[in-house]
Amino acid sequence: MKDLGAEHLAGHEGVQLLGLLNLYLEQEERFQPREKGLSLIEATPENDNTLCPGLRNAKVEDLRSLANFFGSCTETFVLAVNILDRFLALMKVKPKHLSCIGVCSFLLAARIVEEDCNIPSIHDVIRISQCKCTASDIKRMEKIISEKLHYELEATTALNFLHLYHTIILCHTSERKEILSLDKLEAQLKACNCRLVFSKAKPSVLALCLLNLEVETLKSVELLEILLLVKKHSKINDTEFFYWRELVSKCLAEYSSPECCKPDLKKLVWIVSRRTAQNLHNSYYSVPELPTIPEGGCFDESESEDSCEDMSCGEESLSSSPPGDQECTFFFNFKVAQTLCFPS
Known part of the structure; x- marks a missing residue:
């Protein structure tokens, strides 16, 4: 079989696509979360004092719901997950800080990806996510995340490869362009992002596995040859390919099963009592303050090269909800859309 080269691509556009693919392949390892840090999280048992896979996965599901609520694009969500995982794989993080870190990852990603008019304000994200942080907490944590990631926040992700592979296929195929749904592939990628294990896969491999499984369902010999x-x-x-394809296949099968409750596709609505609504409209400062997060300290080589300063703060501010929330007739629940519904 001949190698994929410029002579096999359609004109000038094809040459550009090949160059972009080579660039992505060079960059992908640079923006992957550290495997050692991810393995430490994977090996952590479920408990209240240490970051474990379940807590990480739940936080990513929250990010997906947060992105849906604000109408953010898939790229914002995927980049937010990448920022979150790179930070968690580098730092020793306590569960009580995870909510703040998740919100910051979302805001940082939104500022990179979204148009200015679509970037939610810090105060709006605080109120909707109920992360129990102040705006100053968020700004301070954003600075910590940016510094630890050396301000390299814009990353090459599996979504970049998914879009590029999809475009390359359309450039080559003689079949109907709509036969391969990009929306469905993006939804499947979100499903994988909600599981920590797929953060260890190379973005190029994860994207190719998703496309391969979809092409197999279409039973298209031409598309399979292009892949x-x-x-x-x-x-x-x-x-490497067959290892990850098997894991992706199992993940998608579980999300597609009848036992997996799928969210309503209607727009998410936040319904609150009159008193709570008045509090939300009239004040940006109804969220209890977190104690200041100290930055002092350095890597503790005796624990792990992945551990770092203890960004500890008081427990009491995280133990209860704001008083006004007790009177909500129905409070927006980010768990309402924990599972994914793939477009048909």
Whole structure:
């Protein structure tokens, strides 16, 4: 089988696509979360004092609901997850700080991806997410995250590869353009993002696995041949590819099963009591303050090279909800959309 090259692509656009693919392949490892840090989280048992896979996955589901609520695009969500995982894989984080870190990851991603008019304000995100932080807490944590990631927040993700592979396929195929749904593929990628294990996969491999499984369901020989050319050009070996494809297949099967409750596709609505609504409209400062998060300290080599300063703060401010929330007739629940509904 011939290698995928400029002569096999459609004109000037094809040459550009190949160049962009080569650029993504060079960059992907640079923006992957540290595998050692992810493995430490994976090996952590479920408890109240240590960050474990369940807490991380629940926070990513919250981010997905937060992105849906504010109408953010898929790229914002995927980048927010990348920022979150890179930070968690680098730092020793306590569960009580995870909500603040998640909100900051979302805001940082939104500022990179979204148009200015679509970037939610810090105060709006605080109120909707109920993260129990102040605006100054958020700004301070954003600074910590940015510094630890060396201000390299705009990353090459699996979504970049998914879009590029999809465009390359459309450039080559003689079949109907709408046969391969990008919306469905994006929804499937979100499902994978909600599981910590897929943060260990190379973005190029994860995207190719998603496309391969979808092409197999379409039973298209032509599309499969194009994907094989892309796989060969990307230097993805069979062992790695089949390992991740099996995990992706299991993940998607679970999300597609009848036992998996799927959210209503209607727009999310936040219904509150009159008193709570008045508090939300009239004050940006109804959220209890978190104690200041100290930045002093350094890496503790005796624990792990992945551990760092203890960003500890008081427990009491995280133990209860604001008084006004007790009178909500129905409070927006980010768990309402924990599972994914794939477009048909």
